Amino acid sequence: MLDSLFTENQISKLRKLGIKSLFDLLLHLPLKYLDKTQIDLIQDISPGGSYQIQGKVTYVKTAYQPRKNLTVVIEDATGSLQLRFLNFYSSQSRQFSEGVIVRAYGEVNPKSLIKEMIHPDYEIIVTDKPLPKCLTPIYALTRGLGQKSILNFVKKTFDQIAKKDTLLDHFPELNIKRNLPDLTKSLRELHMPSSTKPEDIDPYRKKLIYDELLAHQLFFRGLYHQQKNYIAKKIIFDRSLHDAFVSSLEFTLTGQQENCFNEIMSDLGCSFPMNRLLQGDVGSGKTVVATMAALQAIKNGGQVGFMAPTEILAEQHYIKLRDWLNPLNISVEFLSGSISAPEKKIIYERLVEGRIDLLVGTHALIQDKVRFKSLALYIIDEQHRFGVEQRLQIRSNNKTRAHEEAHQLMMSATPIPRTLSMSYFADMDISTINELPPGRQPIKTKLISDSRRNDLLTIIQKHCNEGNQVYWVCPLIEESEVLQLETVENTFQQLSSFFKSQTIALIHGKMKQSEKETIMQTFKAGHTQILVATTVIEVGVDVPNATMMIIENAERMGLSQLHQLRGRVGRGSKQSTCILFYGKKLTDTAKDRLRIIYENTDGFKISEEDLKLRGPGEFLGLKQSGLPSLKIANINKDDDLLALAKSDAEYLLTTKHNDIQSHLQRWISDYQEITRT
Known part of the structure; x- marks a missing residue:
């Protein structure tokens, strides 16, 4: 138990890191390791690489305009390196007086025209301090617990294990x-x-x-x-x-x-x-x-x-x-x-x-x-x-x-x-x-930008004139200033104004059961040409004559949901199409989702790709499911x-x-x- 080795204050801080037992503490593994076992020469360092440099301070300047920063230049026998600190205390600036020996570890700034490290780990070398003989662990921290504290706690735990032979x-x-x-x-x-x-x-x-x-x-x-x-x-x-x-x-x-x-x-x-x-x-x-x-x-x-x-x-x-x-x-x-x-x-x-x-x-x-x-x-x-x-x-x-x-x-x-x-x-x-x-027949999938909305309306008009039906799915029921998505009510009004010769219906989760049932049955019977809906129709009745699915703001939805919605069409013998309607600014993840759903119709392949994108925790919703989650293992790699x-x-x-x-x-x-x- 933690209380056998640590104070209440220390235990409280450890719990913030999810550590409830000595074994949990040992499973709080380093995020990475720093190689501080050698000193690199300034002439040998390259932008983007991480190095440990030791040199004498030759220049110190504290500036407050245009923004606060502390600049320190150190030199060894082969060249000079600039250390820059954007957040610092006045006591720090006093440490760097000219002639002081500094040992610094960090990444060489790849965007700088000179050799520079921003916020490196450093220490002032007063006497000849020996270098570590092994890699230095770097842990996830919480307020009040530094790297040295975590490592000392771990060492203390190993000492306890050695005494009691418990692990x-x-x-x-x-x-x-x-x-x-x-x-x-x-x-x-x-x-x-x-x-x-x-x-x-x-x-x-x-x-x-x-x-x-x-x-x-x-x-x-x-x-x-x-x-x-x-x-x-x-x-x-x-x-x-x-x-x-x-x-x-x-x-x-x-x-x-x-x-x-x-x-x-x-x-x-x-x-x-x-x-x-x-x-x-x-x-x-x-x-x-x-x-x-x-x-x-x-x-x-x-x-x-x-x-x-x-x-x-x-x-x-x-x-x-x-x-x-x-x-x-x-x-x-x-x-x-x-x-x-x-x-x-x-x-x-x-x-x-x-x-x-x-x-x-x-x-x-x-x-x-x-x-x-x-x-x-x-x-x-x-x-x-x-x-x-x-x-x-x-x-x-x-x-x-x-x-x-x-x-x-x-x-x-x-x-x-x-x-x-x-x-x-x-x-x-x-x-x-x-x-x-x-x-x-396999469902065709198309990607269309929001800027081509008028072109899409023309496509739908032709589609309905040929005797086919259309789903138009919107992700939200009510206006959201944060997401700025088209709402189902607005879309219904816009489509009703445009398609004068077509019958359009609206369905969403806030309607009464009898209303929803009537609307779906009317659509299934072919009396409605366009059904504007929220994702309530993600799974539902089969409408063989519904051969086009429009998904508004498709980039906002997950792969599983997109695949489910696409599966609402293609229920008959006619060729069906799913159009993914996307906005202007796409994140890399959104681009990946749209690419995967566009390139694949096999749900098993899509789920494999989804697992790679999200990991098992988000894929399964582990916090909601009550299932134990993995701390170290990765089922995709292991x-x-x-x-x-x-x-x-x-x-x-x-x-x-x-x-x-x-x-x-x-x-x-x-x-x-x-x-x-």
Whole structure:
């Protein structure tokens, strides 16, 4: 514990750096290392490089116009170097008197016409001070803690470890198997390198990366194995109901849809709960696969919960499922936060009495008042939008009298990159649909600048005159002075003024459920030519005749959202186009996003590129999800170690190694809180 070595004031400052334990302190690794093991000659230094120079002060000047700065010139036997300080104290300026010896380390300013360092690290050399024998670590700091303080704290911790022999490898046999160094030595070398070559540190960093990835694999694969300890209702396949449903569809199932359904049914036939992710690109037909599974659960006397992250998405699922299942005498109901209290009460009563077969809803499904009589399966769409605790809540709230757990099927139209499926999704099985229904043509993507708005309106006019329909998506509902984006209301008014011969409708999330449903159905029926919308139509009903998607301010949206929106068109046999409408000033990240979405139609490729751009934390929303985040490892770069860690975690879990929990507590301090439900 920190309080065994440090004062309350020191502990308070360490906590600002996220340091809560001695191991956290040792994991506060240097951001970089400075090579102060040698003195460079001024004649040998080049702009842009970092060097350590020692010389005598020959000139000092403090100026206040046009801006405050302190200029110091030092010389060695080969030349002179200017040191410049823009922020300094008067005591600093007094240190630099002529004749004083200064040792300075920093980057040579590449923009200066003379040899110059701006704000270098420096010290006044009074006596002949020996040079360091190893690289100098540089740490992230907080107010009141300097570099020397952090390093002294680290040394103090190592002294404590040496006395008590507390920092031991939990799995020393794996060090031998994977040719990895000892944990204590690795940490010591990373804080106080014995070598002057940065590459010599790599094996020690590799050890920590492996240990962290191993902890994550133990966490997620542990959840996977733990699932097998629960009891679930076996779902027996009923051919007659399945055939009746499939024959009622207006389309033919693809081979991959049938394969994924077979994988799901194999899981549902087990006596422990399924934990499966069904992933597939936009428009690949995941919902119908989930519906076939729901039918089997209902036929076996169970109920199904179907949860979506937003009300409009839940509404659209409800409409589709109701239309599919009501003819089969399956009762489907809808529950969300906006439904009136009396209506909710009726749903609660009918649900617990078993008179509702399938309940579709938002987060409202995980409220304590929501009780199923016999929940057999719950389906979660866009599962990455829900946290671990939310996903577990519906399970713990609805155990049957026989203490049976519900089977769990999650869906995602954001394909999971391979490295993420090996790490953050290692607690579940994955089924993939990566083919589109037959007869659909690839969607063309075009980039058009905002300056060509009038040209675009002409294109739309011609498009509608040919009997096609158009989505025009705007990112905001209300005016924002900060973002200065076109609002959906303004766009609706502008388009209504321009397109006199076309019928235009407006839809956004603030409308009533009945209004939105009517507008979408009118558009689907072809009575509306142009639908101006917010991103509520990111996922929703199929409109085969809608063959053009305009995305306003496309540079402001993420890759996943752009790909989802693009997938609203291309639902029929006609050629479809997605136009990304962008503003004048684009950041480098925005340019990258537009380039990636323009060059790729494969959702898996797009998700891989998105992961590279944002990293797993932002890609998954780890702070919201309740998932443990990585401190040292990078799954994009360390996938070779990830594969080894996954294999070794399986071995440790199978053999029930005694130190699994200790390793988890060391690396994922709150893992028990995450899984407490």
